[in-house]
Amino acid sequence: MTTMESLIGLVNRIQRACTVLGDYGGGTGDNAFNSLWEALPTVAVVGGQSSGKSSVLESIVGRDFLPRGSGIVTRRPLVLQLHKTEEGTEEYAEFLHLPKRKFIDFALVRKEIQDETDRITGKSKQISPVPIHLSIFSPNVVNLTLVDLPGLTKVAVEGQPESIVEDIESMVRTYVDKPNCIILAISPANQDIATSDAIKLAKEVDPTGERTFGVLTKLDLMDKGTNALEVLEGRSYRLQHPWVGIVNRSQADINRNADMMLARRKEREYFDTSPDYGHLASKMGSEYLAKLLSKHLESVIRSRIPSILSLINKSIEELERELDRLGRPVAVDAGAQLYTILEMCRAFDKIFKEHLDGGRPGGDRIYGVFDNQLPAALKKLPFDRHLSLQSVKRIVSEADGYQPHLIAPEQGYRRLIEGALGYFRGPAEASVDAVHFVLKELVRKSIAETEELKRFPSLQVELAAAANTSLEKFREESKKSVIRLVEMESAYLTAEFFRKLPQEMERSAVVANSKNNQTASSPSPATQDLYGDGHFRRIASNVSAYVGMVSDTLRNTIPKACVYCQVRQAKHALLNYFYSQISKREGKQLGLLLDEDPALMGRRVECAQRLELYKKARDEIDAVAWVR
Numbered sequence: 001m002t003t004m005e006s007l008i009g010l011v012n013r014i015q016r017a018c019t020v021l022g023d024y025g026g027g028t029g030d031n032a033f034n035s036l037w038e039a040l041p042t043v044a045v046v047g048g049q050s051s052g053k054s055s056v057l058e059s060i061v062g063r064d065f066l067p068r069g070s071g072i073v074t075r076r077p078l079v080l081q082l083h084k085t086e087e088g089t090e091e092y093a094e095f096l097h098l099p100k101r102k103f104i105d106f107a108l109v110r111k112e113i114q115d116e117t118d119r120i121t122g123k124s125k126q127i128s129p130v131p132i133h134l135s136i137f138s139p140n141v142v143n144l145t146l147v148d149l150p151g152l153t154k155v156a157v158e159g160q161p162e163s164i165v166e167d168i169e170s171m172v173r174t175y176v177d178k179p180n181c182i183i184l185a186i187s188p189a190n191q192d193i194a195t196s197d198a199i200k201l202a203k204e205v206d207p208t209g210e211r212t213f214g215v216l217t218k219l220d221l222m223d224k225g226t227n228a229l230e231v232l233e234g235r236s237y238r239l240q241h242p243w244v245g246i247v248n249r250s251q252a253d254i255n256r257n258a259d260m261m262l263a264r265r266k267e268r269e270y271f272d273t274s275p276d277y278g279h280l281a282s283k284m285g286s287e288y289l290a291k292l293l294s295k296h297l298e299s300v301i302r303s304r305i306p307s308i309l310s311l312i313n314k315s316i317e318e319l320e321r322e323l324d325r326l327g328r329p330v331a332v333d334a335g336a337q338l339y340t341i342l343e344m345c346r347a348f349d350k351i352f353k354e355h356l357d358g359g360r361p362g363g364d365r366i367y368g369v370f371d372n373q374l375p376a377a378l379k380k381l382p383f384d385r386h387l388s389l390q391s392v393k394r395i396v397s398e399a400d401g402y403q404p405h406l407i408a409p410e411q412g413y414r415r416l417i418e419g420a421l422g423y424f425r426g427p428a429e430a431s432v433d434a435v436h437f438v439l440k441e442l443v444r445k446s447i448a449e450t451e452e453l454k455r456f457p458s459l460q461v462e463l464a465a466a467a468n469t470s471l472e473k474f475r476e477e478s479k480k481s482v483i484r485l486v487e488m489e490s491a492y493l494t495a496e497f498f499r500k501l502p503q504e505m506e507r508s509a510v511v512a513n514s515k516n517n518q519t520a521s522s523p524s525p526a527t528q529d530l531y532g533d534g535h536f537r538r539i540a541s542n543v544s545a546y547v548g549m550v551s552d553t554l555r556n557t558i559p560k561a562c563v564y565c566q567v568r569q570a571k572h573a574l575l576n577y578f579y580s581q582i583s584k585r586e587g588k589q590l591g592l593l594l595d596e597d598p599a600l601m602g603r604r605v606e607c608a609q610r611l612e613l614y615k616k617a618r619d620e621i622d623a624v625a626w627v628r
């Protein structure tokens with residue numbers, strides 16, 4: 001059988017561990033972990049300024065320990081964990097941020113709360129969502145955890161930023177919005193309940209009043225002849241739980257340093273003897289409130305345990321998956337580091353090859369170079385200009401020198417052809433460059449897609465640089481090869497092509513003759529036209545036909561050279577340069593390559609800590625017999 005202590009204490013322990021890891025009610029938006037804190041039931045104390053919040057808390061504890069003053073005194077949430085101890089034991093307090101230091105003197109507790117508030121918020125009087133955890137061990141308390149929040153206010157006081165009014169409200173909301181938050185809404189009885197800040201907020205976030213406990217303070221300060229029965233009996237504002245009336249110490253009592261135990265007794269007497277509230281006396285006062293809350297908190301925790309466990313189990317699974325993805329921490333010895341690097345290179349190389357061979361997209365763009373870009377570039381070459389009548393006449397005349405040619409202009413043909421073939425260098429080199437850029441892009445993509453490499457930005461950079469150096473070398477080789485192909489075409493022309501030409505010319509002349517109906521005695525057109533425009537046009541068309549034949553050949557051979565020199569090499573030897581470099585490295589330099597992204601290392605540590613927290617929480621909950 002489990003006691004209340006073990007249930008509330010269990011939640012207290014988990015809450016403290018959550019805070020250490022930055023998971024607390026008002027500040028968990030940015031680290032993308034499930035918030036365990038939010039799954040834990042908490043009692044949040046909410047009220048307008050001077051509504052009596054601090055007094056209620058002190059009454060519940062039975063000690064004077066909260067900072068007082070003008071302006072906004074509570075500027076960080078105070079998680080107040082009360083632990084009931086055996087009768088006769090000494091009372092003491094402990095802060096989470098000062099483990100092992102026992103506070104016996106509660107005046108020092110007050111000072112430490114002030115100092116610790118300033119430590120985070122500075123003297124700026126700003127507010128901060130990072131809670132202060134205070135545990136109080138005493139025979140005069142019930143087991144209970146409450147979160148004291150800054151008082152809702154309407155105006156900033158001197159030295160505080162204007163935004164503080166909204167900042168406080170939004171901080172309070174981050175707590176009370178959560179379905180697991182029990183709202184302790186404090187309103188003063190000497191003020192119209194309709195204007196109570198606490199009730200206004202509670203109405204908004206908990207319209208059915210399921211998780212709101214209404215507390216009415218300052219009953220003793222009501223005008224003579226009036227009472228708060230309308231509120232306390234639930235007629236002014238109905239809640240599912242009964243309202244609790246409280247009489248705290250007055251300012252004069254505080255100034256007099258009136259004893260808290262005495263104040264509790266006086267409060268009891270007030271209700272016992274009150275003509276207005278006598279019938280409600282057993283359900284009034286701070287002691288009753290503490291017991292009521294403790295019982296309620298315990299039952300809520302009990303009912304939430306299955307959902308807390310399921311959140312914990314889900315989070316454990318998620319964290320383990322994430323840790324697998326992030327990989328294990330890097331080995332420290334050089335051999336293991338080299339092994340890790342080579343493993344990653346292999347993974348990268350595999351992905352790169354898949355891109356080329358078709359398992360992944362991108363390789364087809366190389367075929368695109370050969371099938372579209374190269375033919376289009378060849379088509380665009382300015383042969384029309386080169387073989388225009390004027391240009392042909394000029395080149396042939398220049399080639400003849402002072403003696404005009406007698407039969408075919410051999411030199412003229414050669415010069416025209418050589419001039420034309422020179423144009424093929426452009427598309428040949430452009431094809432090599434285009435293939436180079438596709439390969440480079442595939443290297444970039446493959447690095448990005450290699451999951452194992454994600455952790456190591458330095459290795460990524462080095463790998464990319466080495467791969468690109470290799471690609472550059474392949475590009476040089478490829479360029480040499482395609483230029484050689486073009487030069488080979490210029491070096492030796494296909495004589496066969498020209499041997500066929502005279503017959504072709506005759507044939508075309510006969511055709512032209514018969515078309516013109518000329519007599520047999522007319523001179524042969526070939527002779528007649530030896531230096532005329534028709535002759536030069538024929539030369540241009542012969543050269544054009546030859547160049548066309550070479551173009552067809554190069555269209556087939558340039559891709560072969562590119563694939564041979566670049567694609568094939570990239571597939572087989574892309575990382576050879578990297579391997580030769582890496583084998584020369586010492587252990588320390590290898591370590592540098594494996595320096596992980598600090599953000600990732602941080603994330604791994606965070607995940608590991610979270611995992612530990614969740615596992616510990618699961619074990620603790622499992623250890624409590626009533627869960628079964």
Ligand SMILES: Nc1nc2c(ncn2[C@@H]2O[C@H](COP(=O)(O)OP(=O)(O)OP(=O)(O)O)[C@@H](O)[C@H]2O)c(=O)[nH]1
Binds near residue numbers: 072
């Ligand atoms: N007579 C009487 N005075 C009370 C009662 N409750 C609170 N006070 C006084 O009201 C004043 C404000 O009370 P606090 O407990 O400081 O109120 P608070 O809501 O914590 O105020 P802030 O921290 O300033 O937001 C103090 O002077 C208290 O003595 C009460 O029930 N009766």
